[in-house]
Amino acid sequence: MEKIREVAKQRRLLLVPCPYQGHINPMLHLATYLHRNGFSIAIAHTSFNSLNPNRHPDFTFICLDDRLPDDLVASLDIAKLLLAVNDNCKASLKEAMATVLRDVVCVIHDEIMHFCGEVASGFGVRSLVLRTNSISTCIARSVVLQLHAEGRLPLLDEGSSMEDEVPNLYPLRYKDLPVSAHSDIYQSTKLVHKMHDLTTSSAVIWNTIPFLEPSELTQIKTKIYNQIPIFAIGPIHKISPTSSSSSLLNEDSACLSWLHKKPSNSVIYVSLGSVARLTNHELQEMAWGLVNSNQPFLWVVRPGSVRGSDGIGFILEEFQKKAGDRGCIVEWAPQKEVLAHSAIGGFLSHCGWNSTLESLSEGVPMLCRPYSGDQRGNSRYISCVWRVGLTLEGHELNRNELEKGIRKLMVEEEGKKMREKAVDFKRKIEDCLRENGSCARNLKELVDFIMSF
Incomplete structure (x- = not known):
């Protein structure tokens, strides 16, 4: 293990979280775990919901220029905001990778920050996607895309009720499908389309636990993403016990x-x-x-x-x-x-x-x-x-x-x-966190996979 860590010290990873609390937390837990396994870590983050570098002195932080207007931030239209983030941050990340991040060997980015895969590919750098939600959510989003393509969103046809179960998607009903309450359906589906495009990705890291979603994991591996590795390493918040907080708000202890x-x-x-x-x-x-x-x-x-x-x-x-x-x-x-x-x-x-x-x-x-x-x-x-x-x-x-x-x-x-x-x-x-448990085993495979680049 020590030899692996010595080799890993020569490898710098760039991690790019989506700028919302529920996405920042797992990305920084993963960063802490990878750093403890010897990798050098850089974090690229937006000005919006900016991170505090002082809480993580072992990491290098790069602030991307997101150029978000105040009225867009105030609108709470999350899909529109995140589409703007992807458009606006691309040039800033390219500049960073051409200068201060020239030694990066792998980019790990939140699925929502889809521009990162394209930028990394342009520099000949491998990229991995981190999914911070459940596998069932990913499958359900595919159904949302299909319904939208059929013209059945935002309103379903007369033969369906919001209380009806979605065919082949037990236990979800139409009312349970992952549709944002704050965003236009066109903007939301546009974002989901880009999130599901994995043409530049070498693997998917998933914050889930195999025993929670066994049939869903099998479906993802065999029918949807059968060409690339999937690492189910959840629960991510348990892999890096640390006193450093990634909270955007002050916690009242x-x-x-x-x-x-x-x-x-x-x-x-x-x-x-x-x-x-x-x-x-x-x-x-x-x-x-x-x-x-x-x-x-x-x-x-x-x-x-x-x-x-x-x-x-x-x-x-x-x-x-x-x-x-x-x-x-x-x-x-x-x-x-x-x-x-x-x-x-x-x-x-x-x-x-x-x-x-x-x-x-x-x-x-x-x-x-x-x-x-x-x-x-x-x-x-x-x-x-x-x-x-x-x-x-x-x-x-x-x-x-x-x-x-x-x-x-x-x-x-x-x-x-x-x-x-x-x-x-x-x-x-x-049990899954113990040695030879699913989380521990998949984390080791992930480290080995990155080391192979």
């Missing part, structure tokens, strides 16, 4: 002290991720649902997550007094540490893929409130396939349904069975 005072499995943790936005009405319904459940709760109310207000001032004034010490409200939390805490008994989540893997890894059952993109499909697997959670199905958040869901998850028999299954998933994930 004081909530951990509050958790220390709570009994085991008593607290429901509430976080809807880094992108989802609530209306003031939804915020109030969530607040009353939490208070009326009579369960201790740790609630993340992210700055900017409530349309028309900062949100947290309203929450603190109206509900902290009623909840008393039973509630703790923060702007952002160290989520991995929170989910690993013994006091946490459930997770009210938007079901982003990172949050899903982090919850499964700690044996925490979920109450699902998906909003957009892949979240609906993840929620469907959580509740219908893995059976480690419940989904709040209503179009609008309702305090009574939320209260019932929390109590069912946290104190009723159905929730206890889900917790037992979640704990079993935790054991299986621990």
Whole structure:
């Protein structure tokens, strides 16, 4: 192993994350793992949601000129923004690879940053794609492309209902397909087309675990990407334990002290991720649902997550007094540490893929409130396939349904069975991380693959 690391020191890798929290985290965990295995690491990132180099002193950071206008950033049209990032950053990356990055032997880029493969190929450098979502999401996106080609999106034909299951795509219904709630369907499908084009890629790295999606992994390997290697190395957040945070927001670790005072499995943790936005009405319904459940709760109310207000001032004034010490409200939390805490008994989540893997890894059952993109499909697997959670199905958040869901998850028999299954998933994930487990084995194969360039 030491000889391999000595050789690896001569090899510099360039990693390019997509500039959103759920994509940055796995890329930097992978970078840390590869650095610990001897590779020299450079990170190319956008000015938008810019990374802090001081948190990762062992890496070289290159800032790409994304030239994003303020009105586009403010629009929250993610697909349009990311298409602009791909167009605008290409020249900047070419310049960097022609000068300060001339010694790079491999580029690993997020699937969304598809321009990187073309630029790397122009310099004769191999490129690998990192997919930070589930395999089932990738397959479902192919269905979305087909429906769009048939003219059935955004509206389905009269013979289909949004509640119907998609043929050959169990357990997903049409309503669960990964369609963005914030982007024009034309812009979204254009981006997905480019993400699925792997003509310049030498392999795909996937943040998933084989036992979670066995048939989907077989389908991807044999029917879709049978010409290139696939490395399923999830859960990526477990491969590089590090004190360095990649969070774009300041984490409030004081909530951990509050958790220390709570009994085991008593607290429901509430976080809807880094992108989802609530209306003031939804915020109030969530607040009353939490208070009326009579369960201790740790609630993340992210700055900017409530349309028309900062949100947290309203929450603190109206509900902290009623909840008393039973509630703790923060702007952002160290989520991995929170989910690993013994006091946490459930997770009210938007079901982003990172949050899903982090919850499964700690044996925490979920109450699902998906909003957009892949979240609906993840929620469907959580509740219908893995059976480690419940989904709040209503179009609008309702305090009574939320209260019932929390109590069912946290104190009723159905929730206890889900917790037992979640704990079993935790054991299986621990097994895959051990030597000769799927994650450890696939990581070794990935390092060997890069060393072969």
